[in-house]
Amino acid sequence: MIKKEFKAESKRLLDLMINSIYTHKEIFLRELISNSSDAIDKMYYRALTDENITFNKDDYYIMITADRDNRTLSVLDTGIGMTKEELEENLGVIAKSGSFAFKKENELKDGFDIIGQFGVGFYSAFMVAESVTVVTKALGSDQAYKWESEGAEGYTVEPVEKESVGTEIILKIKENTEDEFYDEFLEEYRLGSIIKKYSDFIRYPIKMEVTKRKLKEGSKNQYDEIKEIKVINSMIPIWRKNKNELTKEDYENFYTEKHYGYDKPLSYVHISADGAVRYNAILYIPEKMPFDFYTKEYEKGLELYSNGVLIMDKCGELVPDYFSFVKGMVDSEDLSLNISRELLQHDRQLKIIAKRIKEKIKSELIFLQKEEREKYEEFYKSFGRQLKYGVYTDFGQHKETLQDLLMFYSSKEKKMVTLDEYVERMKEDQKYIYYASGDSIERIDKMPQTEFLNEEGYEILYFTDDVDEFAINILMNYKEKEFKSVSSGDLGIESKDKEENEGNENKEVFEYMKELLSEKIKDVRPSKRLKNHPVCLASEGEISIEMEKVLRAMPTGQEVKAEKILEINVNHEVFKALQDAFINDKEKLKVYTTVLYNQALLIEGLPINDPVEFTNNICKLMS
Numbered sequence: 001m002i003k004k005e006f007k008a009e010s011k012r013l014l015d016l017m018i019n020s021i022y023t024h025k026e027i028f029l030r031e032l033i034s035n036s037s038d039a040i041d042k043m044y045y046r047a048l049t050d051e052n053i054t055f056n057k058d059d060y061y062i063m064i065t066a067d068r069d070n071r072t073l074s075v076l077d078t079g080i081g082m083t084k085e086e087l088e089e090n091l092g093v094i095a096k097s098g099s100f101a102f103k104k105e106n107e108l109k110d111g112f113d114i115i116g117q118f119g120v121g122f123y124s125a126f127m128v129a130e131s132v133t134v135v136t137k138a139l140g141s142d143q144a145y146k147w148e149s150e151g152a153e154g155y156t157v158e159p160v161e162k163e164s165v166g167t168e169i170i171l172k173i174k175e176n177t178e179d180e181f182y183d184e185f186l187e188e189y190r191l192g193s194i195i196k197k198y199s200d201f202i203r204y205p206i207k208m209e210v211t212k213r214k215l216k217e218g219s220k221n222q223y224d225e226i227k228e229i230k231v232i233n234s235m236i237p238i239w240r241k242n243k244n245e246l247t248k249e250d251y252e253n254f255y256t257e258k259h260y261g262y263d264k265p266l267s268y269v270h271i272s273a274d275g276a277v278r279y280n281a282i283l284y285i286p287e288k289m290p291f292d293f294y295t296k297e298y299e300k301g302l303e304l305y306s307n308g309v310l311i312m313d314k315c316g317e318l319v320p321d322y323f324s325f326v327k328g329m330v331d332s333e334d335l336s337l338n339i340s341r342e343l344l345q346h347d348r349q350l351k352i353i354a355k356r357i358k359e360k361i362k363s364e365l366i367f368l369q370k371e372e373r374e375k376y377e378e379f380y381k382s383f384g385r386q387l388k389y390g391v392y393t394d395f396g397q398h399k400e401t402l403q404d405l406l407m408f409y410s411s412k413e414k415k416m417v418t419l420d421e422y423v424e425r426m427k428e429d430q431k432y433i434y435y436a437s438g439d440s441i442e443r444i445d446k447m448p449q450t451e452f453l454n455e456e457g458y459e460i461l462y463f464t465d466d467v468d469e470f471a472i473n474i475l476m477n478y479k480e481k482e483f484k485s486v487s488s489g490d491l492g493i494e495s496k497d498k499e500e501n502e503g504n505e506n507k508e509v510f511e512y513m514k515e516l517l518s519e520k521i522k523d524v525r526p527s528k529r530l531k532n533h534p535v536c537l538a539s540e541g542e543i544s545i546e547m548e549k550v551l552r553a554m555p556t557g558q559e560v561k562a563e564k565i566l567e568i569n570v571n572h573e574v575f576k577a578l579q580d581a582f583i584n585d586k587e588k589l590k591v592y593t594t595v596l597y598n599q600a601l602l603i604e605g606l607p608i609n610d611p612v613e614f615t616n617n618i619c620k621l622m623s
């Protein structure tokens with residue numbers, strides 16, 4: 001027997017193949033099973049085109065057998081097999097794909113899932129095997145052949161006995177090393193899970209002998225171990241089934257089986273696209289937030305399949321960051337895969353699919369918001385924040401997509417409302433969308449700044465998330481209505497003459513108070529918005545008081561300050577005391593001013609500069 005040598009470059013190529021293409025050793029099994037599936041597909045095609053051949057589906061399967069004692073793992077199929085020439089061409093020439101050629105020759109398109117295209121997958125067996133033996137008998141041939149190789153050194157081919165048509169690949173699994181545990185590829189449980197993971201939707205049964213425990217007859221706690229042949233894969237992927245045949249339970253079961261989450265999905269979308277790019281997708285909107293959702297560890301992405309074979313666990317490119325909560329899968333036969341089948345080139349098809357998925361998720365969310373509000377609110381509790389971050393990031397690029405999905409608590413409705421609903425019921429003369437920021441609904445309810453607007457019947461949106469004001473700042477307006485904080489200097493509502501006159505009359509008092517607080521505030525003014533409270537803070541300019549608080553709380557502790565205005569309720573008893581002190585006792589006015597200023601800070605939830613002085617002042621006033 002003559003040992004034939006690989007050409008020098010081939011040797012290097014093979015070495016490269018074995019050691020650098022794939023990041024996970026376990027995918028060798030995916031590659032071998034895919035080859036077997038291709039071989040059966042070819043048989044099926046022959047049967048379609050040659051009336052002398054019958055294709056009885058039950059006769060076609062893939063069998064995986066592990067022999068721990070001899071350290072062998074065998075992948076057997078009842079596919080089309082290989083002639084001696086094909087063996088030499090396909091397995092002796094790296095990057096020669098018989099499957100690709102077959103597909104081209106026969107101009108196979110729809111209905112055939114031939115997976116092989118690069119002519120390299122087979123060699124991945126050498127990642128886990130010290131030698132590989134292929135025994136094969138081609139359809140229509142009397143003679144079977146055995147191909148054997150230990151890797152880069154070369155291979156041998158010789159005739160052997162084999163009864164039936166098909167191929168068996170036998171791997172002699174490597175011994176364990178310090179770093180690598182190869183025994184796992186001989187373990188029934190591990191093999192089963194690799195098959196499930198990558199090859200669950202191969203169209204032909206993948207059989208394996210499994211051990212089952214069964215209660216011994218007459219015993220309550222003693223078991224017999226029984227071996228039986230089991231089909232490991234589910235074969236028909238749910239996403240290829242007709243939507244009308246599937247029930248809600250089917251989709252929910254798939255969600256659980258695939259470990260997309262421990263909860264039940266809130267909603268799902270099934271896409272079967274037959275346009276420029278053909279693909280199927282099942283997308284889920286989860287009900288609950290995964291525990292690690294807002295951590296660095298959380299990885300977004302959908303499972304990506306090519307012809308039913310898993311290519312990627314989490315393909316991040318398929319979902320935008322702001323929809324990172326979406327779970328599910330995409331299967332397409334039109335993707336340009338790269339050679340390792342693990343990574344994709346940033347291809348056009350993927351971009352088209354991603355765009356479509358984005359639109360589908362949005363329309364599903366809008367549907368929930370309109371038709372199933374309770375569900376949407378549930379969703380929004382978990383992921384609303386993510387949407388608001390989405391508005392804010394990338395310089396507001398995605399605000400058009402996201403603005404209709406936003407919701408805020410409403411002072412009038414006492415529940416979450418959309419911006420559209422707010423704008424729809426705005427008063428005729430209302431220029432702005434009013435909002436109030438605070439830690440909680442309860443706190444905002446008590447904010448003095450909201451008194452006037454509430455009394456005048458204006459609706460206020462409550463911003464209780466850190467990100468709210470930042471997002472709104474980027475959004476700027478909704479349906480041409482600008483956003484306005486209840487604390488902003490000018491609320492855009494026609495002022496009342498009486499108050500303005502009173503303001504002018506008392507100009508001197510305010511000037512004096514402003515002087516006293518000159519470092520801390522920009523102005524002291526009579527308030528148009530206070531009804532029952534004596535005092536509050538308002539702000540002017542880009543930075544609001546709430547933003548100042550958020551920025552202050554950041555680890556970098558940014559010292560950004562809002563331009564604050566101290567507003568005094570001139571109709572309040574306290575103001576009389578101020579007027580009185582201005583005329584009779586300037587020292588007292590000083591104490592009053594600092595106390596009122598500190599009170600305004602406390603109402604806003606801002607720290608006061610000198611708490612000791614504050615309490616001393618209160619005591620002074622009491623005694």
Ligand SMILES: Nc1ncnc2c1ncn2[C@@H]1O[C@H](COP(=O)(O)OP(=O)(O)OP(=O)(O)O)[C@@H](O)[C@H]1O
Pocket residue numbers: 031035036039077079080081082090091096097098099100115116117118119120121122123167
């Ligand atoms: N079990 C098998 N039965 C019949 N032919 C096979 C079998 N395994 C491999 N072959 C032949 O060997 C060729 C090379 O296989 P290999 O896995 O290296 O590449 P491929 O499957 O064509 O492409 P890819 O690298 O994309 O997997 C196949 O195209 C096929 O013609």
